[in-house]
Amino acid sequence: MNFNSAREIIDLSNSEGKKIYELMIARETELQGATEAEIRKNMARSLEIMKKAVEDSITKDIKSISGLIGGDAKKIYKNESIKGGTICGAMMKKAIAYSMGVLEVNASMGKIVAAPTAGSSGIIPGTLIALQEEYDLSEAVIINALITSSAIGLIVSKNATVAGAEGGCQAETGTAAAMAAGAIVEMMGGTVEQSFHAAATSLKNILGLVCDPIAGLVEAPCEKRNAIGASNALISAEMALCGVESIIPFDEVVDAMYKIGRSLPFELKETALGGLADTETGRRIKKEIHNN
Amino acid sequence: MSELSMFDVLGPNMIGPSSSHTAGACRIGKVGNKMSKGDISYVRFYLHGSFGQTYQGHGTDRALVGGILGFDPDDERIVESLNIANNLGIKYEFIKKDLGDVHANTVKIEIEKSDGETVEVMGSSIGGGNIIITRINGLDLEFTGEYFTLVVPHIDRPGIVTKVTSVLANHEINIAFMKVYRHTRGKEAFMIIESDNVVDQKTMDEIKALNGVMNTYSINLK
Numbered sequence: 146m147n148f149n150s151a152r153e154i155i156d157l158s159n160s161e162g163k164k165i166y167e168l169m170i171a172r173e174t175e176l177q178g179a180t181e182a183e184i185r186k187n188m189a190r191s192l193e194i195m196k197k198a199v200e201d202s203i204t205k206d207i208k209s210i211s212g213l214i215g216g217d218a219k220k221i222y223k224n225e226s227i228k229g230g231t232i233c234g235a236m237m238k239k240a241i242a243y244s245m246g247v248l249e250v251n252a253s254m255g256k257i258v259a260a261p262t263a264g265s266s267g268i269i270p271g272t273l274i275a276l277q278e279e280y281d282l283s284e285a286v287i288i289n290a291l292i293t294s295s296a297i298g299l300i301v302s303k304n305a306t307v308a309g310a311e312g313g314c315q316a317e318t319g320t321a322a323a324m325a326a327g328a329i330v331e332m333m334g335g336t337v338e339q340s341f342h343a344a345a346t347s348l349k350n351i352l353g354l355v356c357d358p359i360a361g362l363v364e365a366p367c368e369k370r371n372a373i374g375a376s377n378a379l380i381s382a383e384m385a386l387c388g389v390e391s392i393i394p395f396d397e398v399v400d401a402m403y404k405i406g407r408s409l410p411f412e413l414k415e416t417a418l419g420g421l422a423d424t425e426t427g428r429r430i431k432k433e434i435h436n437n
Numbered sequence: 438m439s440e441l442s443m444f445d446v447l448g449p450n451m452i453g454p455s456s457s458h459t460a461g462a463c464r465i466g467k468v469g470n471k472m473s474k475g476d477i478s479y480v481r482f483y484l485h486g487s488f489g490q491t492y493q494g495h496g497t498d499r500a501l502v503g504g505i506l507g508f509d510p511d512d513e514r515i516v517e518s519l520n521i522a523n524n525l526g527i528k529y530e531f532i533k534k535d536l537g538d539v540h541a542n543t544v545k546i547e548i549e550k551s552d553g554e555t556v557e558v559m560g561s562s563i564g565g566g567n568i569i570i571t572r573i574n575g576l577d578l579e580f581t582g583e584y585f586t587l588v589v590p591h592i593d594r595p596g597i598v599t600k601v602t603s604v605l606a607n608h609e610i611n612i613a614f615m616k617v618y619r620h621t622r623g624k625e626a627f628m629i630i631e632s633d634n635v636v637d638q639k640t641m642d643e644i645k646a647l648n649g650v651m652n653t654y655s656i657n658l659k
């Protein structure tokens with residue numbers, strides 16, 4: 146069992162009557178020689194790391210190595226300045242706080258799961274853990290969702306790139322949002338087609354987003370782009386679950402993303418030579434941090 | 438390239454902040470640990486390109502030292518690695534240096550062992566925590582550590598490769614890839630053997646005892 150595109154996953158899913166995570170487990174068993182029990186155990190370990198990062202971010206005082214970010218997740222999670230504590234709603238508020246929190250943990254040399262990269266590591270845990278809490282979902286359901294998300298990320302890795310240095314931030318936080326959106330749809334009872342409508346929508350929403358980290362560090366604007374990625378995933382999943390379809394199929398969106406990524410100038414692909422990194426403030430911060 | 442696992446997509450599990458500047462750096466450091474068998478009194482890190490520019494902000498320094506101490510990229514002790522090295526009396530130095538026409542994230546590690554012998558390892562962090570080792574002790578070579586890797590320095594002479602591979606065959610170790618690198622004929626050369634399963638100590642000792650084999654190093658990166 147193997148697949149190279151969303152189209153193949155959809156066809157296999159329909160012909161075999163299997164969910165995306167079931168196909169992904171079958172593939173892993175066959176290609177990597179792992180048993181389903183081992184796979185689940187390893188994924189449970191990944192989930193544990195994700196949860197610990199979320200927990201630390203809202204309970205501990207976190208500062209990044211450079212001092213540029215830290216403490217924002219806590220501010221949002223504990224906010225009391227707005228009536229009711231949120232304008233986005235409890236679910237979205239948690240997803241935003243958690244996804245930013247994981248990035249803060251990452252930037253302070255804490256332990257994370259690259260999902261699919263360190264810079265975009267907040268989106269998948271942020272959304273899935275928030276949903277688990279709000280809908281009282283079991284550990285097994287979240288582990289399945291993580292496996293589903295990996296299948297979507299696999300398609301992007303095979304046909305394009307998930308590296309900011311190659312494809313800009315659309316490749317990192319866009320892919321993470323697509324992975325989360327598709328997984329959420331499957332987890333909440335949607336069809337395989339709906340999963341890929343959600344994934345396509347997420348990626349389309351931020352096509353063209355450049356990678357321009359201040360001082361070259363995975364901190365800002367990365368942290369906030371994880372919050373946007375989390376909300377992007379939830380919004381796209383909601384649309385798909387309500388029957389809203391992506392006009393352009395996922396595989397073609399991935400191709401478009403890759404083409405855009407390749408045509409971005411290198412200044413906007415992780416070199417920290419353009420975009421926000423090359424603003425007056427961005428340059429000043431770089432000087433202060435690297436003293437050069 | 439081998440097929441991606443779901444844990445390549447959702448992973449690696451790592452200490453932040455950057456898979457290339459932190460996790461990959463730690464892995465290159467760990468190759469240095471293995472090639473010196475953990476016997477390190479002084480280590481100099483020559484940092485090229487982006488490694489040289491941003492090593493403090495990305496914790497590359499702590500990741501490299503963590504690797505030198507034998508830590509894996511998900512080991513939380515990386516954060517404290519500089520202190521741990523200080524307590525062990527291991528001296529370290531970071532030097533920005535243009536290493537020439539190499540990948541932007543490249544480091545050359547020079548290790549001085551307690552007996553004064555030096556070991557040199559050069560490698561690049563090529564993204565997603567993946568690495569390529571490009572030089573050991575002045576000899577250009579290439580391996581990724583993606584498989585269990587056995588490095589066997591030996592004297593370049595006829596029949597030596599067969600001897601080594603038959604020991605591996607006797608212990609039912611399946612070789613995935615194998616390459617031989619050498620300076621000049623009849624001098625020191627390296628066998629790089631990548632296998633599907635771990636090579637145990639007994640097998641390593643048997644290989645090391647072969648006439649013409651100078652040493653064996655097993656590199657098993659997480």
Ligand code: SF4
Binds near residue numbers: 308315363415
């Ligand atoms: S801006 Fe660049 S480094 Fe930051 S999350 Fe986006 S792709 Fe990653």
